[in-house]
Amino acid sequence: MNHFNYVAPRTLRDALAALAQPGAVAVAGGTNLLDLMKENVATPATLVDVNALPLAAIEAMPDGGLRLGALARNADTAHHPLVRARYPLLSAALLAGASPQIRNMATNGGNLLQRTRCYYFYDTGTPCNKRSPGSGCPARNGLARMHAVLGASVDCVATHPSDMCVALAALGAVVHVASVAGERGIAMADFHRLPGATPHVDNSLAAGELITHITLPPVPEGFGRHAAYLKLRERASYAFALVSVAALLDIGKDGTVSAARIALGGVAHKPWRDEAAEQGLVGRRPDAAAFEAAAACLLRDAVATGGPTPGSNAFKIPMARRAVVRALQMALQGQLTNTGELALHTAAAGATP
Ligand SMILES: Cc1cc2nc3c(=O)[nH]c(=O)nc-3n(C[C@H](O)[C@H](O)[C@H](O)COP(=O)(O)OP(=O)(O)OC[C@H]3O[C@@H](n4cnc5c(N)ncnc54)[C@H](O)[C@@H]3O)c2cc1C
Incomplete structure (x- = not known):
């Protein structure tokens, strides 16, 4: 594991300032990022621990939709009465993922940004265009049982592994992000991207952007x-x-x-x-x-x-x-x-x- 700095800001403003620095990465539940760091797949210069930020609430919205805090744990989201009552699909998807212990740690923001489970991505002894752009894709002629059958490219056949995101896509969720440059909402359909020639870019987040919350629109009864x-x-x-x-x-x-x-x-x-x-x-x-x-x-x-x-x-x-x-x-x-x-x-x- 590489040496890194660790900061734990207590306000959103301080967190965004820390994330604006080169090589800074947010850590929430740590259930994916810390594994990647231990394997030297991720080598951040600074870990910005966002757990003290007030971003864990799950609240009804006036239009009948729901707002899910980025730091709400996957388990708390799945069992929340409003999620169970209005969006049972999301509860079911969350509870189909990982284990109870991991769901108690994993956050909604982290779930969206978890990396692929392609074996070659995690194995730093093999090439991988997602981990090391231009190095090649052994999965194409290798072990690809878990891999993509739709939207893949010659450079990458990895899949996004999240269960939660599949439900969010069906429900038409919007991902809300903030950075020192301001705030914006990204439709779930546009949040993750297809690999094309740049498979190391998983999503449409800009550098320094933090997910603050996800909104679910009202849906037909x-x-x-x-x-x-x-x-x-x-x-x-x-x-x-x-x-x-x-x-x-x-x-x-x-x-x-x-x-x-x-x-x-x-x-x-x-x-x-x-x-x-x-x-x-x-x-x-x-x-x-x-x-x-x-x-x-x-x-x-x-x-x-x-x-x-x-x-x-x-x-x-x-x-x-x-x-x-x-x-x-x-x-x-x-x-x-x-x-x-x-x-x-x-x-x-x-x-x-
Ligand atoms: C053994 C195992 C089995 C699993 N099985 C499943 C499964 O079946 N289905 C499934 O869907 N998932 C599964 N997971 C994945 C798990 O759901 C994710 O690891 C988890 O959701 C990540 O959330 P986290 O808060 O721990 O993220 P972290 O590990 O803290 O972070 C993950 C990424 O998100 C970024 N990040 C975190 N929060 C924010 C934020 N608010 N804004 C911007 N960036 C942020 C981090 O910088 C990092 O890049 C499994 C994980 C493990 C370890």
Whole structure:
């Protein structure tokens, strides 16, 4: 691990001033950044510990939306009554991620900015264009089971590993950031980027910007009843998604789909949404044919990568197609998740699911 300075500002103003210095990086829960530092993948000059800042609140907004503080822990967000009541999809996605201990430390801001889980990115003994631009991408002909089938480039086939971000993408969240230059909001759709020729740039944050909070807009009432987060992974728990799907449906009085949102995780450098797939469902009866058409539309440009078995991720393309269909069926039936976590936590809290 490299030598670094450590500062723990108590005000936003002081934190932004510290982050404006070259090589300064924010640390929140530390569950990703500290691992990267121990492996010499991240070598910040200064760690700006933001934990003392007043950015942990979760509050209702006058328009019916919700404001999630960047420093609210993933567990506190998932179990917050307003999140559970209005955005059950987000609770389900958060509880499908990591472990209870990690969720108690991990923050909302850190979750958005966690780095890829590509094996080559973490292994400083191998080339990686994301870690060391221009050095190459061994995943393309190597182990790519976890890797992208959509939106990849010749330089990078990494995926974004977050579960939370898949739900935020489906819900149309906005990420709010601040720096010494001022404040701005970034639509979730524009927050993470595709790798192109610059895969070392994960997102659209400018240097020195700190995430202060995330806002969730009000959504159609049906999205509360017809929400599903489906996560498919190598183990039943404590594993990153091979494929995940956040699905939301609003069903009109005539029994047809009046609104739909579908976001895919584990398949691209960012949560993957496609308006054509969602619009294609509107006005149709929510049946198998409609769901299969949406899945085919979402995966129409999918391309496999990686070496021969077990390296190839070709299996993810049919898996993702079937996952989309199943997630939409779950949403229609009001089955929020395929993972046990939400039910377990609900039972432990003595609440009614
Ligand atoms: C074993 C393991 C399993 C996991 N499994 C899953 C999983 O299944 N699904 C899943 O989604 N995640 C999973 N995670 C990832 C976990 O959710 C993230 O590590 C966590 O959300 C990061 O939050 P943090 O507060 O600890 O971030 P940190 O580690 O503190 O920071 C991460 C990055 O965010 C930046 N940062 C943090 N806060 C801010 C801010 N407010 N503004 C600007 N930059 C900021 C840091 O500079 C750093 O670059 C797993 C992690 C581990 C260790």
